[in-house]
Amino acid sequence: MKKLFFSMFLVTCAICQSYAQKQVSILEVPGTDKYCIITPHGTSVLPSGRFVTPAGDFVRITHDPFGLSISPDGKKAVTLHNGVITLxxxxxxxxxxxxxxDKKIVSPILDGSFLGVAFAPDSKTVYLSGGDDGAIMVYDTEKLQRTDSLSLNGKVGGKDYQDSFTSDLLLNAGNNELLVLDRGNFRLVRFSLATKTITASIPAGRQPFGLSLSPDKKTAFVANVGMYSYPLITGATPQNADSIMISHHPYGNDTKESIEGTVVEGRKIPGVGSPLSPEAxxxxxxxxxxxxxxxxxKTGYQVGQMIEGAEVVGGASPNSIAVGTQYAYVTNATNDNISIIDYKNNKILGEIPIRVDNRIDHYRGLLPFGICLSKDEKTLYVALLGFNAVAVIDVPSKTTTGLIPTGWGPSRVKLSADEKELYITSCRGFGAGPNGGKGFVRPPQGTYIGDIQLGLFQKLPVPDAHRLAGYTSQVIGNTFLTKKVDIDPKNPLPALPGATATPIKYIVYITKENRTYDEVLGQLKNANGDSTLARFGVHCEYTLPDALRVKLPGLNVAPNHIKAAQQFAFSDNYYCDSDASIHGHHWMLGVIPNEWVEANSNVDKTAKLFSDAPGRRxxxxxxxxxxxxxxxRGGLWEAMERSHVNFYNFGEGNETAHNREIWTDTLTGSGHLVMVPMQKALYPRTSHNYAGFNTNIPDQFRMDQFESEFTKMWIRGKQTMPALITMQVPNDHTADPRAKDGYPMKQSYVADNDLAVGRILHFLSRTKYWKNMLVIITEDDPQGGVDHIDAHRSILMMAGPYVKKGYVSHTHANFGAILKTIYNILDVPYVNQYDATGTLLTDFFTDKPDFTPYSFLRSDTRIFDPQKAMARYHNVIDWRKIEKGPDMDDEEHERSERNKDDKN
Known part of the structure; x- marks a missing residue:
């Protein structure tokens, strides 16, 4: 601990010295001045601003190849995707x-697939995970047809197992059997290929994910990525489920209530137990x-430990295993390390830290996933899902000797039998590229972001030391660089957390849902947009079908977005790192999606809440x-808590996997039956009277909730507005038209959302906090739209007195850049590598404040009538009150508050 404090002291002194010299070193991605582009045989620029230049030969394949097997004869590979295989x-x-x-070759998989693929000794037969249907598919790779389907359901040892879900699998050829993980029933299944029967069912931990076998075939290894087995509310049945739900998460994670259980809204709530459970x-x-x-x-770091000065809040996420004659090596995605298990003597020997560069090694974000071991057991190859590289690790010295460049999001790595070649799969390859606009040609897989971006399969010679050194430099250069920047005390955005004083004391971070740049802002001048895609802008009737074009002349869908962008500042080079909401709400809150999130979000799965198979919840x-x-170390919430920076949340974090979303779920947007904890730091700081995602609830209802709660707590109340407010305004996600509720078209939801954004800016800019406020508006993901630059390009707008007026930023930005902005202003240390290397967005800001408030524009009632949308709640919108804004305190109170702020 003394060493840690001394190191921190030296770092602080070094930083102070740099400030005194008017210059400081920062880390940034290399693509700060570039737009996304795919250049397969050159340098491709990703939404993160990182580059990819995959080594060796490669072929583009279907996205998200989470399974990989090489035939025994070494002639072919099979990659497994959700419902797809590639030969x-x-x-x-x-x-x-x-x-x-063209559908001429049919899929052998019925209901998705998950991780597991293995070749038979004949090098033509493969066994495939059937995922959701709980079966193993047997496929002939020469005849291109399924030859059998082997079910995991049935009785074993007197117990009837149903609702199985096939996960990873491998062939134990000596016994002519398959070893198969069933994530539905949390077990390992032994399946005899001779008799086509299950010979054993052995309990595993929660959400069994990775499977391996010792060289002597006597010991199987199962990596469990699940934390809890999630219970229902006590007494819940299919008949009373709808009436027994509670309106919010039941408890914070790793609390007395979550461990032991509690009572919420009169319901008895079971606990989920300890995160340190042996099964977790x-x-x-x-x-x-x-x-x-x-x-x-229990591999890796454990919840509650203090590691490098921060408390561990997330589990290690052990996921893949390579086994030698004495030791097993386990990738711990969350910890960026590899555990060594001496399985002969039943003990953990310690960890191998994966070190890539001393400038960022103290941050997390490598996310080690797939792993393989050389025959001499001296070298490990590890796919780094978060770093676009394969790490080469010397086992005897426990050091990372180099990095091999891959595509975006490497998942698996294998050695050829003669160990002369490496085979690597990557989830997203070169990224998505454009999915619309002039000259765009629709590819056969379609234009949806998750489909248009293809995965990658690489083949390359195992590099020698010289080649590996070159590869390593390439990977680092692709990922980040050190930049010297001048310390500008006038710019409201410090170059580093707390580096200079800033007049900005309050940040409101707003997320919306699923829109791209072009479809909302594509018609704006002096920016890189395609107006032909601007279906949600203003005067955008030309994007409507012919039947509606004449009917709705001069259609305005998002006038407030256009007005706010022109009054304040916006980016035309901003990208969501995410493809869909499950990724987006992780990225935007500073948590890089791990291997479980990525794999689990890309598989078809059916919830069966009342099943005896716990994995079906x-x-x-x-x-x-x-x-x-x-x-x-968590993400944004935990970073704020560690630095004692106050925050409050409206709407984020309410939507669990099995929640209900109906129009009466107005308290948080959700009804909960399956009990899932919320982050411990967030739970006491989140509103239970603000609706999160639920498109059945108007955004106008949310605005009433927000204005009421804000006024009660921070205008009329004794509390001061927190330094950070996070807020979800989700209806631009769109849903099916509901004309009777005021939504005659899909555009109606965007118009509802647009009015809400206008109301937020109108309200906030009339509060006493506006003079020291920054508002950041973005989307959680871009999956609902099209864009002529890249399917990940999305909306980033900033507003406030210290934001430049009428400004268009062409600087690269992503979630890492947004979080860096927040951390730098609020003097909070970075959490992960994406924060630390995010683009510094100083160009958005000015030291000459303009306190002019924003005045919202009402919606075009031909497509969205807010009064009609609110009618079912018996709420009459008082436009005069909304336009007036919040009641201000008297002049004397304002003067007193101003004096307090000056002293602070």
Whole structure:
């Protein structure tokens, strides 16, 4: 601890010295002045501002290849995606997609697939995870047809297992059997191929994910990524489920209530137990001779530990295992390290930290996933999902000897039998690229962001030391660089957290849902937009079908977005790192989606809440974070709490996997039956009277809730507005038209959202806090729209007195850049590598404040009538009151508050 404090003292002194010299070093992504572009045989620019330049030969394949197997004869590879497999000829690198886009080759998989793929000794038969249907598909790769389907359901040892969900699998050829993980029933299944029967069912931990086998075939290893087995409200039945739900999360994670249970709204709520349970985020070793669990290892760092000065709040997420003759090596995604298990002596020997560069090694974000071990057991190859590289690790010295460049989001890595070649899969390859606009040609997979961005399969020679050194430099240069910047005490955005004083004391961070740049702001001048895609702008009737074009002349869908962008500042080079909401609400709140989030979000799955299979109440939220998802140090919430910076949340974090969303769920937007904890830091600081995601509730209802609560607490109340407010305004997500409720078109939801954004700025700019405020407006993901630059390009607007007026930023930005902005202003240390290397957005700001308030524009009632939308709540909108804004305190009170602020 003394060493840690001394190191921190030296760093502080060094920073102070740099400030005195009027210059400081910061880290940024290399693409700060570039727009996203795909250049397969050159340098591609990702939404993060990072570059990718994959090594070796490659072929683009379907997105998200989470399973990989190489045939015993070394001639072909099979990658497994959700409902898709790709057959790759390793000599020619030709790829065949199954099913083919023309449907002539049909899929062998019925209901999605998850992780597991293994070749038979004949090198033509493969066994595939059937995922949701709880089966193993047997497929002939030469005849391109399914030959069998083997179910995991049925009785074993007197117990009837149903609702199985096939996860990872491997072939134990000596026994002519398959070892299969069933994430539905939390077990390992032994399946005899000779008799086509289940010979054993052995308990595993929660959400079994990764599977491996010792060289002597006597010990199986199961990596469990689940934290809890999520219970229902006590007494819940299919008949009373709708009436027994509670209106919000039941408790904060790792609290007395979450461990032991509690009572909420008169309902008895079971606890989920301790995050340190042996079944939670652990590795089970199983004796295949006795069909018994030998040991339950808790790998990586544990919740509650103090690591490098911060309390661990997220589990290690052990996910993949490579096994040698004495030791097993386990990738802990959250901790950026590898645990060493001496399975012969049943003990953990410690961890191998993955070190890539001393400038960022103290941050997390590598996310080690797939792993393989050389035959001499001296070298590990590890796919770094968060770093676009494969790490090469020397086992005897426990050091990272180099990095190999991959595509975006590497998932699996394998060695050829002769160990001369490496095979690597990446989830998102070169990124998405444009999915609309002039000259765009629709590809066979479609234009949805999750489909248009293809994965990648790489083949390359195992690099020698010289080649590896070159690769390593390439990876680092692709990812971040050090930049010397002048300390500008006048700019309201400090170059580093707390580096200079700033007049900005309050930040309101607003997220909306699913829109791209072009479809909302594409018609704005002096910016890189395509007006032909601006279906949600103003005077945008030209984007409507012919039948509506004449009917709705001069249609205005988002006049407040256009007005606010022109009055304040916006970016035409901003990208969501996310593809969909499940990723977006992680990224925007400073938590990089781990391997569980990525894989689980890309598989078809059916919830069965009253099943005896606990895994059917799976975690997998879209608008909140589950305990399986937490980062080691958490994200934005935990960073604020550690630095004693006050915050409050409206709407984020309410949407769990199995929640109800109907128009009467107005308190938080949700009804909850399956009990899932909320982040401990967030739970006491989130509103239970503001509706999160639920498109059945008008955004105008949310505005009434927000204005009422804000006024009560921070205008009329004794409390001061928190330094950070997070806020979700989700209806631009759109939904099916509901004319009777005031939504005759999909555009109606965007118009509702636009009016809400206008009202927020109108309200805030008339409060006493406006003079020291920054408002950041963005989207959680861009999946609902099209864009001529990149399908990830989205909306970033900033507003406030110290934001430049009428400004268009062409500087690259993403969630990392937004979070860096927040952390720098509020003097909060960065949490992960994406924060630390995010673009510094000083160009948005000015030292010459303009306190002019914003005045909202009413909606075009032809497509959205707010009064009609609010009628079912018997609420009459008082426009005069809304236009007047909040009641201000008297002059004497304002003067007193101003004096307090000056002293602080």
């Amino acid at each position: 790759i000829d390793l000599a020619t690198m030709d790829a065949v997609r199954v099913p083919s886009y 985020m652990s590795v089970f070793t199983i004796d295949l001779g006795a069909n018994k669990v030998i040991n339950k290892f 799976f975690p997998g939220s879209t608008g909140s974070m589950d305990p399986e998802d937490y980062a080691e």
